[in-house]
Amino acid sequence: MTVSTPCIKVCRIDPESRLCTGCWRSLDEIATWGGLSEADRLAVMASLPARKARFAASSGPSIPPA
Template sequence: MNQTRIESPCIRVCTIEPVSGYCRGCGRTMPEIAQWMSMGSIDRQLVMRQLPTRLERLAASARSHS
């Protein structure tokens, strides 16, 4: 079976927001970042699907605190 490898969503803005635990750059948690290279394609897809919502929540939180 030929599976497409999902590349890292890292954009090199690596700062963890303390309340949510999400990276402000990519939206992943520290465990997700640490395990990314060993994750299978399905697990990576599951994380990738959550990132837009996480990043929007981080942006909304930043707007409400400014």
């Protein structure tokens, strides 16, 4: 069985937001990912583009490239 994941193997944790700027998951989401149902993983993944956009809007141009 394949587990859905947004991980791109570029792990950089932003110290203020505590989000990985590679996949945009929180540390808690990363830690519990394997125990989530596929439906829950897909729900988190659906929220990541908006999370990335909010982070970009609040951080300006200093975001490290993913």
